[in-house]
Amino acid sequence: MAKRIYFFDDPEPVGRELLGGKGAGLAEMTRIGLPVPYGFTVTTEVCREYYRLGGRLPDGLKEEVIQSMHKLEDKAGKKFGDPSNPLLISVRSGARVSMPGMMDTILNLGLNDETVLGLARLTNNERFAWDSYRRFITMFSDVVLGISKDEFEKVLDEVKEKEHVKYDAEVSAEGLKEVALKSKELVQKITGNPFPMDVWEQLFMAIEAVFRSWNNPRAILYRQLNNIPDDWGTAVNIVQMVFGNMGDDSGTGVAFTRNPATGEKELYGEYLTNAQGEDVVAGIRTPKPIKEMAQEWPNTYAELTHVAALLEKHFKDMQDMEFTVEKGKLYMLQTRSGKRTAQAAVTIAVDMVHEGLIDKETAVLRVSPEDVNHLLHKRIDPSAKGNPIAVGLAASPGAAVGTLVFSAEEAVAEASAGKSVILCRPETTPDDLHGMVAAQGILTTRGGMTSHAAVIARGMGKPAVTGTESLKLDLDNGVVTAPGGVTIKRGDVVTIDGGTGEVFLGALPLVEPEVSAHFEELLSWADEFRRLGVKANADTPEDAALARKFGAEGIGLTRTEHMFLGHERTQIVQDMILAETTEERMVPLQKLLELQRSDFIGILKAMDGLPVTIRLLDPPLHEFLPEPHEAAKELEQAKRNGAPAEEIERLERLYRRTVQFQEHNPMMGFRGCRLGIIYPEIYEMQIRAVAEAAVELKKQGYNPRFQIMHPLVGTEEEMKFLAEMTHKVVNEVLGNNGIELDYKVGTMVEVPRAALVAGDLAKYAEFFSFGTNDLTQLTFGYSRDDAEGKFLGAYVQKGILPEDPFISLDRNGVGRLVELGVTEGRATRPELEVGICGEHGGDPKSIEFCHQVGLDYVSASPYRVPLARLAAAQAALKEKRGEIFKDK
Amino acid sequence: MAKRIYFFDDPEPVGRELLGGKGAGLAEMTRIGLPVPYGFTVTTEVCREYYRLGGRLPDGLKEEVIQSMHKLEDKAGKKFGDPSNPLLISVRSGARVSMPGMMDTILNLGLNDETVLGLARLTNNERFAWDSYRRFITMFSDVVLGISKDEFEKVLDEVKEKEHVKYDAEVSAEGLKEVALKSKELVQKITGNPFPMDVWEQLFMAIEAVFRSWNNPRAILYRQLNNIPDDWGTAVNIVQMVFGNMGDDSGTGVAFTRNPATGEKELYGEYLTNAQGEDVVAGIRTPKPIKEMAQEWPNTYAELTHVAALLEKHFKDMQDMEFTVEKGKLYMLQTRSGKRTAQAAVTIAVDMVHEGLIDKETAVLRVSPEDVNHLLHKRIDPSAKGNPIAVGLAASPGAAVGTLVFSAEEAVAEASAGKSVILCRPETTPDDLHGMVAAQGILTTRGGMTSHAAVIARGMGKPAVTGTESLKLDLDNGVVTAPGGVTIKRGDVVTIDGGTGEVFLGALPLVEPEVSAHFEELLSWADEFRRLGVKANADTPEDAALARKFGAEGIGLTRTEHMFLGHERTQIVQDMILAETTEERMVPLQKLLELQRSDFIGILKAMDGLPVTIRLLDPPLHEFLPEPHEAAKELEQAKRNGAPAEEIERLERLYRRTVQFQEHNPMMGFRGCRLGIIYPEIYEMQIRAVAEAAVELKKQGYNPRFQIMHPLVGTEEEMKFLAEMTHKVVNEVLGNNGIELDYKVGTMVEVPRAALVAGDLAKYAEFFSFGTNDLTQLTFGYSRDDAEGKFLGAYVQKGILPEDPFISLDRNGVGRLVELGVTEGRATRPELEVGICGEHGGDPKSIEFCHQVGLDYVSASPYRVPLARLAAAQAALKEKRGEIFKDK
Secondary structure: OOOOEEEOOOOOOOOHHHHHHHHHHHHHHHHOOOOOOOEEEEOHHHHHHHHHOOOOOOOOHHHHHHHHHHHHHHHHOOEOOOOOOEOOEEEEEEEOOOOOOOOOEEEEEOOOOOHHHHHHHHHOOHHHHHHHHHHHHHHHHHHHHOOOHHHHHHHHHHHHHHHOOOOHHHOOHHHHHHHHHHHHHHHHHHHOOOOOOOHHHHHHHHHHHHHHHOOOHHHHHHHHHOOOOOOOOEEEEEEEOOOOOOOOOOEEEEEEOOOOOOOOOOOEEEEEEOOOHHHHHHOOOOOEEHHHHHHHOHHHHHHHHHHHHHHHHHHOOOEEEEEEEEOOEEEEEEEEEOOOOHHHHHHHHHHHHHOOOOOHHHHHHHOOHHHHHHOOOOEEOHHHOOOOOEEOEEEEOOEEEEEEEOOHHHHHHHHHOOOOEEEEEOOOOHHHHHHHHHOOEEEEOOOOOOOHHHHHHHHHOOOEEEOOOOOEEEOOOOEEEOHHHOEEEOOOEEEEEOOOOEEEEOOOOEEOOOOOHHHHHHHHHHHHHOOOEEEEEOOOHHHHHHHHHOOOOOEEEEEOHHHHOOHHHHHHHHHHHHOOOHHHHHHHHHHHHHHHHHHHHHHHHHOOOOEEEEEOOOOOHHHHOOOHHHHHHHHHHHHHOOOOHHHHHHHHHHHHHHHHHOOOOHHHOOOOHHHHHHOHHHHHHHHHHHHHHHHHHHHOOOOOEEEEEEOOOOOHHHHHHHHHHHHHHHHHHHHHHOOOOOOEEEEEEOOHHHHHOHHHHOOOOOEEEEOHHHHHHHHHOOOHHHHHHHHHHHHHHOOOOOOOOOOOOOHHHHHHHHHHHHHHHHHHOOOOEEEEOOHHHHOHHHHHHHHHOOOOEEEEOHHHHHHHHHHHHHHHHHHHOOOOOOOO | OOOOEEEOOOOOOOOHHHHHHHHHHHHHHHHOOOOOOOEEEEOHHHHHHHHHOOOOOOOOHHHHHHHHHHHHHHHHOOEOOOOOOEOOEEEEEEEOOOOOOOOOEEEEEOOOOOHHHHHHHHHOOHHHHHHHHHHHHHHHHHHHHOOOHHHHHHHHHHHHHHOOOOOHHHOOHHHHHHHHHHHHHHHHHHHOOOOOOOHHHHHHHHHHHHHHHOOOHHHHHHHHHOOOOOOOOEEEEEEEOOOOOOOOOOEEEEEEOOOOOOOOOOOEEEEEEOOOHHHHHHOOOOOEEHHHHHHHOHHHHHHHHHHHHHHHHHHOOOEEEEEEEEOOEEEEEEEEEOOOOHHHHHHHHHHHHHOOOOOHHHHHHHOOHHHHHHOOOOEEOHHHOOOOOEEOEEEEOOEEEEEEEOOHHHHHHHHHOOOOEEEEEOOOOHHHHHHHHHOOEEEEOOOOOOOHHHHHHHHHOOOEEEOOOOOEEEOOOOEEEOHHHOEEEOOOEEEEEOOOOEEEEOOOOEEOOOOOHHHHHHHHHHHHHOOOEEEEEOOOHHHHHHHHHOOOOOEEEEEOHHHHOOHHHHHHHHHHHHOOOHHHHHHHHHHHHHHHHHHHHHHHHHOOOOEEEEEOOOOOHHHHOOOHHHHHHHHHHHHHOOOOHHHHHHHHHHHHHHHHOOOOOHHHOOOOHHHHHHOHHHHHHHHHHHHHHHHHHHHOOOOOEEEEEEOOOOOHHHHHHHHHHHHHHHHHHHHHHOOOOOOEEEEEEOOHHHHHOHHHHOOOOOEEEEOHHHHHHHHHOOOHHHHHHHHHHHHHHOOOOOOOOOOOOOHHHHHHHHHHHHHHHHHHOOOOEEEEOOHHHHOHHHHHHHHHOOOOEEEEOHHHHHHHHHHHHHHHHHHHOOOOOOOO
């Protein structure tokens, strides 16, 4: 049978899987000679066995615990339950990974009506003894018996009132005794049984309670949120008590080996004199900064500093330590890797490489890509955060302050008057784009993490809070009502935090993003390790320049439809749509050609020397038209106003087209290359514009490298048609100018069929870019816009989906199509370039998958390029270490 | 080098691939000793070579033709171009399969200004000679020189006017001579060159012209429509002329060995005395029924009867023969398998088995499944067909006569008043269902072959013409305007033909469908050969009974949503949707439970002993609600009218729900099992209704066999949840009643992901049914409703798609998912039952695919069950013969 109990000084090396994080930390500290109270750990395997047995301790365990207690008694020179010299212990939970505050701890176990007297006698401190006892009764009753702490708080309050004191520390020894005795009575009254006086009974009840606490609702929720498997279980640590509440030469505290906010190398933390552990947490007394200890207890401070250095050297990471000082003697009660801000994570990782503590690979692996993401956005000054009036979805990170506006037009008007604005809409549509550009941040009351507002905002690197359903939006009157009746009117100032989803009334101070030298250095190491290329999705020269600054090695996706928007252009695009013959259509197309050419010159110039993938027109044409009922209204009005015949004819045509192009399921309708095949003149114009832009730049001495990407291809014949069209037009432009240029033609792989016939598409396509947004929609049959609000959240909650497949790529379904597409595409054309340009290109777990299946690059929004560089490096390093994530 | 020319008596057996159908027929007839004029065939390979060379005759061909002509001269005892004894020939096209009237023929070649005189002299018939010459000039000019026949018709008309005669046959020899000479002048005038007098030049020009005619527009279109490869090419047959225009003992005709309309065993056809081939076609003189020949030329008739019997015995199929009688002597000019009606096809195939001419396998293979389809619907009496006023899509076969109505309500009202009605709508929605049930036929101005109207009508076996875009529908005034200005008002009578898409004004006589004993016999043979099971899609007891009558072996798909419609039920369903809590929802659910139970009793009883697959609620809930603007209007009205508070509250809720359930892409929205997982009480109610129905029937001594099918499943966890829910509810019902029953639980495979994780789904699913309608939509990313009207037609026309993938299953994409689903599903659960219930289940080519990939059954609408039985048998037989269709 496997060993079920390990002492802290057990020579056998077992890890946190069995001992839990706390137990492993205590054993490790004991092993390297640090002052740790003696004790032992009951393994997580016993917890798992406990649940397998339907919730009872395995046979023989009690006997083993008793033997271990005897060993502890020997070591301590005290006896468990012996009134003359009682051994007191703490019983503490400890899972494989830290789940702070989620599970239970009991201190001072071993006290009863007799041993409390012995403790008083031995310590010569009656107040301390009764304080410890009443604390124990409270904790035990709470954790083991399920009686709310509040009940005991009331007892304490009564005594405080009686003694006319305000703080717990002012209650007399007699008063604390009264609290203890009344607490016991309370237990008897509530449970019908006396509070257990048998210390062994106390111990076994406590062990079971810790095991049970693994499945308390908050622990389950925490695991769900943090992807911690339910079957890991918790260990139980039984440790001899040391006491920080034995007088002014005693105390307790927590300390970090480095500053967890900034990463600076300094001892950081706080402590309380004459207190037990939970007092720090309870916040009844304000703890002192750890630096003050240097004055108060210089020796202890020096020892703690030394311990901190030893621990960092041993664990090679910044540590979060708990300690207690009992009558001047330092005891270490816990050590673990310290949580830290993104900035600190980067600083510490890089510093530790320079200090020789860790190597570059470890440094790169130690920083979470999602953390990096936060470094690139403004944040609300953490010290200034108040209570939000509403919380929506954290749709696009960063914080923004501005006056509230309710339409794109207002946003543009106010912004051009120099104001910062927050655009608030039920949800956004492509029509709102100019307003989104003008706004500092976006706030919507509907739509999910991948709604139009969210996707576009992330692409722009602009803060957005979406789906804030608790806000009631009254567009007509320009008023938003928050829960509790707070109303915000047009022109009021709000602050939104797209990193948390919070909405605040008024202007909160913001903190600028810091792209430190540390960060640059870390990313440069990441670049050494990664195999995946990293490109960016960028639609404008500004975005392209930004992406380049963040290290993008090219543009993986330029969406040309955004270039069709803006008032003047929409007009021309409508003329194009209204044309009834190809000839008639050539006039607006010629105008668009000129505009597009200058668009492409801008982007190709910004990315001089790097490849730029340009996707031709993708959305259905009705997106450029008004709604039919609007068009009808406009037509009616024009007729009533006696508008000129020509105008009326145009409006009639417009109305007819809005009806004609209306669609039941626009996502699967007349869009993408279907447009380019039925109206080849549109795609030909776009291709010509790209080629002419490249020619012009080449003439100016630049090195333009373009790749024409056709969207929504699903059949070999489409690809053939489009590739031939592309080569024809490009070669004509190059030939006319006597210029030679390398370019590529390829396709998005975004309908499932494209992946299924990838081998055929690769006959004509020189590159594939997996458009995993649409591919996910079609593979699951989920309309993103509809699913997010209606069933996706519930699906994740019910465990039908492990996570939102629009955020993290679904490996078994969508991923299988991606793998198939890569394999069969390359079988036809070994040099086929394969990338991904869906939003998954900016998701670390999905990037790991892209690495695994051998893509050439990922393409993410400019602000996620650093994240992608880091995630790509981590994927390569994990692969090297055999740690790569495997689903199923 | 391959042989390029074959004489009819060539001993080497080569088939129609090289000789074309006509050449092969002539050679075959020659070989079995029938009277065939001598001649030879230039192979189809030469035609292909002609095109490979960019449109010129291959080197050396002319020399070979000349040598062959000399052999023909020897045999005929005449010389080509010799005025004293001229050899005349016909030059005729002939492709591998018959393409009647598509390509070109030239008769009387070898005539010129000199040989015409020789012909006159030799035949002692000047009129005949000049008639032959002027016909030759016309045909040659038309076919070779591209001059319209109309030009020559004018010349003939002038002469007829001059001679004051009405018919061609009345024109004098002198007149015909004038026509010939003037025709030659006309050629000179139009082409600038004289009509060729060199007979060899005539011959080579004619051969090239026949090759060119392979690519004339009508031939290309015909091939496209009939799936004939463009690279087959045509052969050229050169045959010594025989003359049916040499007097009253001469003539020409066509005859079938059996009646091609009824299949009756009799010589059937018509002939003209003193005429050449094209006169029969031209319709200038009315030909006589072939039976009259028995009186007029008894010997010839006997000989022809004998030839017919010989040909049938030789070709083992009904033959369509062309013959000419020259001065009492019978010459066979062509034989081929005769086209026939569906009824004749069945009768002939079955009769020939009984006659010992063919075996059952051949009989089953000889009847086209699509033809069979027509046997089961009323048709317009072929003799009564006039000109249609409009032609739409042939969406659902059969003909119907009725008064026109413009709304479902009208349809119900008129029908309940005993009238036959045709429901005319822009397109139909589920709201129109009761109207469609009430109508005799459906006519829509929008929507394709797979629009709602088309799908539902086919399911009901009801005639429908959809997408009749040339009709302008003015719903407000109840008027339809056809091209040319014909208007039809509400109440006018129309006839529609859903087999052709034609719409006629007035009531045309209809012919009842004939399900003959022959047909029953043929289907019983088909059942012996097929491996695929055939089930039906049926939603009502009536449909189920019909399906059973047509030989369905179970129900593959019962859609339960149709049961939610109808005025009373819609109200209850709305109550269910409006409920804000599960408790509130239980009241309408209890009502629905009772209604559904009786629905299922009806169907399970009708299918007693056969399996019935019941699909739970599938469409998005908003399909049961009004449009938001309608709901808003109703609410406003109620408020204005001071309706009771309760009513207003209900309407407010209704409005809120219409907004809440609105969707951007409903096809991919909150529907299918997503409803059943988020609102489990709905599916539980349906499952309970099925189980209770089965229990009740079992108690009555029936043998109910149900299968619960969950729609739109895409993940293992959904399947697990739904399977567990099903077993729980069913076992509870069975347990409570102490009854044991076999049942199954399974899923539609209709989102691509379901096929990709089929191995996981099969852990919980006992059967799969491929829902290839939705699977096709999602695999291609084509919204059927949008694609059909916008780009699908153009895609097929441009060759981007070989055919509409909603009609015939796409093997490379959708088919690959089906195969994968079958393979991986069975790997997990070898006894997994796998079928298809999309519309492809009724398409012969798709059925062949289903057979190939090893499905257990196909499920089609009741009216297509016989077709499916036949197609399934043909697939099995073709596989046995190694002839099965392989794409790529």
